[in-house]
Structures are given as structure tokens and as C-alpha cells.
Amino acid sequence: MSSRARAPLAALAGLGAAIVAFYGAPVWTTSAAAAALGEVPPPRFSDGMVRFDRAPGEKGYWSLPSASSLIEEGVSVKMDARGRLANLADASRVAPFQPWALALYQYRQKNDFVDDPMHECIGPGNPRAMLTPGGIRIIQDRNYNRVYILYGGGNHGWRVIFLDGRKPPDPDEVVGTFYGNAVGHWEGDTLVVESIGFNTRFWFSNGGLPHTEALHLTERFSRPSHDVLRYEVTIDDPRTYTRPWKSAWTFRWVPGDIAEYYCETGRP
Amino acid sequence: MRALALFVLGLGVLLPAATPGQQAGSPGSQHPDLTRPPPRGPDGRISFAGTPQEVGNWEGPPGATMIFNKGRPAVPGAALPTNLTVDQVPFQPWAREQYMKRQANLTADDPHTRCKPSGGPRLWHTPYGIEVLDMPETKEVIFIGVGAPHSWRIVYLDGRPHPKDLKPSWYGHSIGHWEGDTLVIDTVGFNERFWLTREGVPHTSKAHLIERISRPNFYQLKYEATIDDPGAYTHAWSGGWFLRWSPGNEPFDYLCQENNRDPARMIGPQGEH
Amino acid sequence: MSIPKTSHLISSILVVLLAAAPVPSEAHHSFAAEYDSLKPVTVTGVVTRVEWTNPHTYIYVDVTDKDGKVTTWGFEMGPPHMLQRAGWKKNSLSIGEQVIVDGWMARNRSQYANARKVTRVSTGEVLGAASSGGQTLTGNPGGARPDTP
Numbered sequence: 001m002s003s004r005a006r007a008p009l010a011a012l013a014g015l016g017a018a019i020v021a022f023y024g025a026p027v028w029t030t031s032a033a034a035a036a037l038g039e040v041p042p043p044r045f046s047d048g049m050v051r052f053d054r055a056p057g058e059k060g061y062w063s064l065p066s067a068s069s070l071i072e073e074g075v076s077v078k079m080d081a082r083g084r085l086a087n088l089a090d091a092s093r094v095a096p097f098q099p100w101a102l103a104l105y106q107y108r109q110k111n112d113f114v115d116d117p118m119h120e121c122i123g124p125g126n127p128r129a130m131l132t133p134g135g136i137r138i139i140q141d142r143n144y145n146r147v148y149i150l151y152g153g154g155n156h157g158w159r160v161i162f163l164d165g166r167k168p169p170d171p172d173e174v175v176g177t178f179y180g181n182a183v184g185h186w187e188g189d190t191l192v193v194e195s196i197g198f199n200t201r202f203w204f205s206n207g208g209l210p211h212t213e214a215l216h217l218t219e220r221f222s223r224p225s226h227d228v229l230r231y232e233v234t235i236d237d238p239r240t241y242t243r244p245w246k247s248a249w250t251f252r253w254v255p256g257d258i259a260e261y262y263c264e265t266g267r268p
Numbered sequence: 269m270r271a272l273a274l275f276v277l278g279l280g281v282l283l284p285a286a287t288p289g290q291q292a293g294s295p296g297s298q299h300p301d302l303t304r305p306p307p308r309g310p311d312g313r314i315s316f317a318g319t320p321q322e323v324g325n326w327e328g329p330p331g332a333t334m335i336f337n338k339g340r341p342a343v344p345g346a347a348l349p350t351n352l353t354v355d356q357v358p359f360q361p362w363a364r365e366q367y368m369k370r371q372a373n374l375t376a377d378d379p380h381t382r383c384k385p386s387g388g389p390r391l392w393h394t395p396y397g398i399e400v401l402d403m404p405e406t407k408e409v410i411f412i413g414v415g416a417p418h419s420w421r422i423v424y425l426d427g428r429p430h431p432k433d434l435k436p437s438w439y440g441h442s443i444g445h446w447e448g449d450t451l452v453i454d455t456v457g458f459n460e461r462f463w464l465t466r467e468g469v470p471h472t473s474k475a476h477l478i479e480r481i482s483r484p485n486f487y488q489l490k491y492e493a494t495i496d497d498p499g500a501y502t503h504a505w506s507g508g509w510f511l512r513w514s515p516g517n518e519p520f521d522y523l524c525q526e527n528n529r530d531p532a533r534m535i536g537p538q539g540e541h
Numbered sequence: 542m543s544i545p546k547t548s549h550l551i552s553s554i555l556v557v558l559l560a561a562a563p564v565p566s567e568a569h570h571s572f573a574a575e576y577d578s579l580k581p582v583t584v585t586g587v588v589t590r591v592e593w594t595n596p597h598t599y600i601y602v603d604v605t606d607k608d609g610k611v612t613t614w615g616f617e618m619g620p621p622h623m624l625q626r627a628g629w630k631k632n633s634l635s636i637g638e639q640v641i642v643d644g645w646m647a648r649n650r651s652q653y654a655n656a657r658k659v660t661r662v663s664t665g666e667v668l669g670a671a672s673s674g675g676q677t678l679t680g681n682p683g684g685a686r687p688d689t690p
Contacts, residue, residue: 056405121383121525139410141401143317148401148412148420148519156385156419158412160519164320173630175593175621177521201526201594257424260437262385262417265525376574396620416596466571520622527594529617534574535649 040226042189045142050189050223052138052147060253061152062229063135067249070127070205070233072096083207085109094209101210101240108208116203121263123202124154125178126195126217127233131206135258136251138221138229147184147191152258161193171196176213178202191221212239227253300487300513307486314449316400316483318513326400326489327514328393333467334493334507345510348492352507363470363500370468373536379462382531383524385417385438386462388455388477389493393466393509397517400481400489409444409451416524423453430456436473438462453479464495472499480508487513570596576655580646584614584654585662588634593621600634600659602642616642616656618670627669638663644670 043055054060069083072095078086085091091106108115117123124132134153141148147161159179168183180195195217198204204211218234232248235241307315318324331346336353359367370377380386380394391398396414403409407426413419423442430441434457444453455477464471475497482490492508495501572578586604598618605611618624634640639662644654656670 054406058406122523139401139403143315144320144323150410150420155417155523155525157523158418158420158519159521162518173632175625175631177621178523179521199593257422260439262419262438267382374574375571378571381570396623522595522620522622524596526596527592527599528596529599530570530575530597533647533649533651533653534570536574537648 042223042226045140049140049186052140052191052221052223052229059257060255061135061137061258062251063133063152063254064252065131065231065249066251067247068131069207070095070131070209070235070247072245073247079207082113083205084112085207094207095235096242096245098240098242104210105208108203113206113208116206116208117201118154118203118206118263120265121155123178124151124206125198125202125204126159126180127219128203128205129154129157129159129179130231130233131249134261135254137258147193150258153261155263156261161191168194168196171213176200180215180217189222193217193219193221195219210240211235211237214239229253302485302487304486306483313402313404314483316402316451316481316489322515323518324513324515325397325517325519326511327397327517328395328511329509332393332509332511334389334465334469334509335467345488345512348490348508348510350506352505356505358502358505359470360500360502366470367468370463370470375463375466375468376534376536378466378468380416380466381528381534383416383528384462385419387421387437387439387458387464388471388475389465389469389479389491389508390463391421392491392511396522397514397519398511399519409453412519414519414522416522418522418524423451430454436460440477450480450482453477453481455479464493469495470500471495471497474499489513572655575647575649576645577648578645581643582646582654583641583643584616585639585641586614588636588638588640589613590636591634593631595620598624600640600642600656602640612652614642615651615653616644616659616670617653618656618659624668624670629668633668634659634661 043051043058045051068081069079071077071079072093075093077090077093080086085094088106088109091109092102094105097105123129129149129151130136132151132153134151134156136152137150139148139150145163147163148158149161150158159182161182161184163184163186165185166183168181174181174197176197176199178199178201181197182193182195184191184193186192196215198211198213198215200212203209204215214237216236218236220230220232222230224230229251230248231251232246234244234246236244307317307319309315316326329346333347334351335357336347336351354367357364357367380390386394391411391413394413394415398414399412401410401412404425407424409423409425411421411423413421419439421439421442423444425444425446428443430443434441436459437457438459438461440455440457442453442455444451446452456475458471458473458475458477460471460473463469464475464477475495478494478496480490480492480494484490489511490508491511492506494504494506496504584602584604586602588600589603590599590601592599592601598621600616600618602614602616603611604614619627621629641660641662642654642656643658643660644656647653647655658670659668660666661668
């Protein structure tokens with residue numbers, strides 16, 4: 001390469017480095033995020049367990065998810081922040097649908113989500129609440145051995161995960177809920193959560209992906225560095241999808257406190 | 269004298285029989301041992317929760333009220349002995365009228381029933397359980413409510429003041445501190461779209477609420493609210509109730525908006541079948 | 542024998558009275574604004590639908606009178622979690638089975654009531670309704686409360 005070509009390239013590279021240094025690396029891949037923000041290790045409790053929430057004396061919460069809608073990992077389609085596809089022809093690539101589920105998903109997309117129960121504040125449920133804007137906090141209750149996830153968006157609600165080793169209930173006998181019955185355990189520094197027992201009165205993703213009462217979610221929470229939360233969810237619903245499939249995204253730690261917000265239907 | 273003694277004896281037989289199989293004094297009995305001290309951490313810090321061996325949370329008693337109402341049965345614990353009667357509450361005239369109207373309509377118009385979040389004392393007689401998460405390391409206390417609106421409320425104990433430019437909200441802005449074993453919470457910034465208590469105590473956005481929460485024994489949480497609202501009352505006044513320990517109760521999923529049919533049928537006293 | 546303090550005696554009397562009467566407000570709404578505790582009702586019929594929803598579970602029962610006319614009744618019960626704590630399962634009631642439901646009438650003249658208990662005719666099993674009207678979280682119907690210190 002000639003020296004005349006090298007100089008502008010070097011200038012461009014320098015400019016790029018300056019931009020990255022100023023704004024931080026873009027957060028669309030977890031490995032890039034970890035590299036850019038990985039200098040500070042995650043805080044821990046005195047017994048060594050990783051903390052998903054604030055260190056003593058700290059403020060802050062999790063926000064800026066690197067995704068805005070549920071799509072199978074590795075699939076790239078044009079989609080807006082509400083989960084609406086730019087091209088309906090891409091529908092079959094979003095997840096491994098059974099034929100009936102693909103038809104329903106296409107119907108919901110075509111009708112611009114008019115039937116979304118969240119118009120009546122019914123939801124968001126899991127895992128949609130993990131992408132609803134507003135921020136989240138993950139509170140580890142060491143006394144009862146539970147984890148609470150507090151949501152800033154949607155209905156400003158919460159879910160509870162039991163870590164006491166209990167067996168989940170029989171999904172045929174238990175009434176389904178919006179967040180399922182969740183039991184969790186640790187695998188090293190990763191919290192693994194299994195949830196079963198969902199009802200079908202909500203959309204479990206903002207784009208209108210269907211599910212049935214057979215839904216079984218496996219979630220993995222980890223905090224590779226102070227500023228990054230990694231979230232991975234495996235969807236196993238054999239009545240809706242032809243195989244289990246997974247999606248993953250990250251959150252950034254942001255300063256401050258979660259603001260108050262409550263979904264309202266507009267009715268008195 | 270003998271009749272009275274026989275009557276008391278009769279009660280003593282009747283009451284335990286209503287819950288067969290439970291010993292008086294045990295957690296699930298109708299007569300928990302109110303001399304049992306509350307649990308404490310290793311540093312002596314009082315706990316408003318249970319233990320891993322004794323899980324449970326707090327239930328507001330049925331009919332809990334800030335104001336004694338003549339003619340309403342005073343369920344033990346549903347009102348503090350220091351609660352005022354209606355005539356003693358320092359209402360401004362419009363506020364008294366609003367309270368009376370809400371009562372006359374049997375509280376049919378309670379926004380909480382329409383799944384609206386409801387700040388202040390209203391959380392503390394919401395059914396199905398309240399968890400208190402005391403977090404001294406991050407200087408916060410978080411209340412987790414199961415019933416409508418299935419939400420969480422945060423109190424900051426880091427010494428911060430109330431912000432100057434508060435936007436009115438359902439839960440207001442709460443700061444707190446400990447006075448011995450009592451958690452004292454100071455809240456301002458309420459909107460006016462909810463009822464402070466389920467009996468219909470009115471308030472305005474000028475309301476300054478002080479809540480004092482303590483645990484006199486294992487089975488009771490004492491809740492006392494002081495309302496200082498120059499928009500609705502001529503001076504500050506207080507009232508409250510005891511919440512009772514609900515043994516074994518755990519938080520559960522619940523969504524008020526899911527199938528809320530009651531508002532249409534809550535027609536107050538005029539309905540007759 | 543010592544005479545108890547008047548306040549304790551009054552508390553005890555009230556507890557006894559309340560054990561018999563429905564106590565408003567275990568639900569998210571005012572019982573009294575919607576239901577009439579002075580108008581109990583007992584209905585025998587066939588289950589046609591169960592809505593396992595919050596804030597209340599609803600069961601629908603078809604009642605056939607002696608002339609063969611069918612009326613559908615709706616009964617409000619507690620939220621699913623509380624019913625499950627009281628022993629219910631999602632498959633506890635079958636569509637088409639006969640039940641006897643005891644409750645209190647709605648004020649608005651509709652065929653609705655707040656259920657106090659459900660009896661399955663085939664087995665005699667009695668299921669509490671965990672709704673407003675006296676049932677507490679611990680399942681003691683109209684149960685006594687701790688005395689104030």
C-alpha cells in the first residue's frame with residue numbers, strides 16, 4: 001500500500017478509535033460489550049456469590065437491552081423496536097414455527113398487533129418483560145433464598161424465582177401464570193432458572209410470537225463484568241415450535257434509579 | 269359473676285374448636301403467642317421478615333381502617349387503639365364530604381379496584397401478602413405487594429432529600445430512616461388519582477405522609493400513618509392497624525387487569541335483589 | 542377465676558360474631574359494594590365453565606328448574622393461587638359435573654354470587670372458595686385474629 005493511501009487510513013483508524021474510546025463499544029454483540037466494558041469485575045457478596053444488583057453504597061440498575069424483540073439467536077431480520085417486521089416474508093425465519101404458529105404470527109404482524117393484550121395492560125409476562133423498556137433490577141434475597149426481578153416498564157411488576165431446591169409443580173395441575181413457576185440454581189456464577197406453568201392470555205414477545213401452556217423456559221443470567229448482564233433464554237414449546245430455540249441479549253448497568261411508570265388502559 | 273365466668277369459659281372452648289388440629293400459640297393458630305419476640309440479625313438488627321425455616325409474610329387484616337367508624341365492628345388488630353373516630357378527624361369540609369360519600373357508596377369507586385396503583389397506606393391492607401426486603405447494604409427498603417397492582421415500592425435510606433421538582437406519582441417519593449427498631453418513612457409527591465386507604469381517606473398532592481412501621485412481636489407488624497395534608501385537613505392526624513403474620517405465605521403471580529369484572533357490578537348500596 | 546379486661550372480652554365476643562358473619566375485604570374490592578351479605582344463596586347445578594383468572598376465579602353453573610328451564614349462574618371465588626393453597630387443582634372440577642355452591646348474592650340483580658364454598662356432589666368433597674366473605678389467607682373461615690397487645 002502506498003504511503004499516500006496509508007495516511008488517510010491511519011487517520012480513519014485513529015478517528016474510529018477515538019469514537020470508541022469516547023462512546024464505548026457498541027453493544028450488539030456480547031463479546032464486544034464484554035471486551036469494551038470488562039475492566040471492572042462484578043461485585044460479590046462476602047461469601048463470594050456474584051451480585052446482580054448494586055454493590056454496597058452504589059446506585060444504578062440494568063437498562064439498554066441490546067435487543068428489542070425476541071428472535072432466534074443468529075437470525076438477522078429487519079425489525080423495528082416494537083417487533084414489527086419490515087418484510088413479512090421474513091416471518092418464517094424469526095423462530096422455528098409449527099405451521100399454525102407461523103400463520104398466527106403472520107396474522108398478528110399483518111394487523112399491526114391490534115390484538116396485543118398489552119393494550120389492556122395484560123402482560124408483559126416472561127420473557128417479554130425482559131425487553132420491555134424501563135429497566136430491571138435483580139434482587140437476591142439471601143434470607144429466603146429467592147431472587148426477585150423488579151421491572152420498571154409494563155405494569156411495574158415483579159416476578160419471584162425460588163432457589164430452595166423445590167420441585168416445580170405439575171403443569172397439568174397448576175394454573176398457568178404470566179411469569180410461570182420459576183425455580184433456579186447456580187452453575188458457578190450463572191443463575192439458571194426453569195419456568196413452567198404459563199397461561200396463554202398474553203403475548204410472550206412484543207412481536208406476537210405465539211406460545212401455549214406447554215411453554216417451558218430456561219434462562220441463564222450471568223454478569224461477566226460490572227457493567228454487563230448477559231441474559232439467555234431457551235424456548236421449549238413443542239406445540240408451537242418444531243424444536244427448542246434460544247435467544248440472548250445483554251443489559252448495561254446505568255446510573256440512577258428506576259422511574260415510576262404504570263401501564264394504563266385509558267379507562268377510568 | 270358466675271354467668272360471666274361461664275361465658276368466658278364457653279368462649280375458651282368455642283374458639284380453639286373453630287380450627288381443629290392447631291395448638292394455641294403455634295404460628296398457624298388463631299391465637300399466636302404475642303409475647304414471642306421478633307427475629308433479629310446477628311448484629312441485633314430487627315427483621316421484618318421470617319427465617320428460612322419459618323417463611324411467611326404480612327397480611328393486612330380484613331376491615332383495616334385508619335378511622336374508627338361507629339357501627340363497624342372493630343376487628344382486633346384492624347385499627348390501632350389510638351385511631352380517631354370520624355368526628356375527631358380534622359377534615360376540611362370538602363374532604364369530610366368526600367369521605368362520607370365514598371363510605372355511603374360502600375367504597376364502590378375505589379380506584380384500587382380498577383387496578384390503579386395506590387400509594388401510602390393503601391398498600392398495607394392490600395390482600396394476598398406483602399414482603400419487606402430490608403437492604404442495609406444498598407440503603408433501601410423495598411416492599412413487594414402481591415395484590416393489585418402487583419408492584420414494588422422503594423424507600424431510600426441513603427440520606428437523600430426529596431427532589432425539588434417532583435412529578436406527582438402514584439407512590440410518591442419515599443425517604444426513610446430507622447429510629448431504634450422503627451422504620452420511619454417520609455413521602456411526598458402523590459398524585460390525586462387513588463385513595464389513601466380502602467375506606468376512602470381523601471388526600472391532595474400537598475400530602476406529606478409519615479409512616480412508622482415496627483414489629484412488636486413475631487406475629488404482628490404495627491403500621492401507623494400520619495397525614496399532614498393542608499389541602500384536605502386542618503392539621504396532621506394519625507391512624508393505622510396491625511398487620512398479621514401469614515405463616516407459609518409466599519409471593520405469587522397475580523395480575524389485576526387479567527379478568528377484572530368487579531367494577532361493573534360494584535353498584536354500592538342501591539342494588540337490591 | 543379472674544375476670545378478663547373488658548377490652549379483651551369485647552374482642553372475644555366480636556371474634557365469635559365475626560366467625561359466623563362474612564367479613565368484607567379479603568379481596569381487592571369492597572365486598573359490600575358488590576354483594577349482599579344478608580342474601581345467602583345455594584345453587585345446585587352442572588359446571589359449564591371455569592375461568593382460572595385473577596383477580597378472581599369464576600365458575601359457571603347451569604341450573605335446571607323443575608320445568609326444565611336452564612339458568613346460568615356465575616360465581617366469584619378467590620384468585621387461583623389462593624384456591625390452590627386451599628387444595629384446588631386446575632383439574633379439580635370437571636365440566637359437566639354436579640356441584641352445590643353456597644354464596645352471597647350480587648346486588649345488581651344478576652345471576653351472580655360470591656361463592657363461599659363448593660361441594661362436589663359425586664364425592665362430597667368440599668372446597669373453600671378463598672374469596673372475600675370471611676376466608677383468610679390461612680384458610681380459616683372467618684378466623685379469629687390475634688388480640689391487640
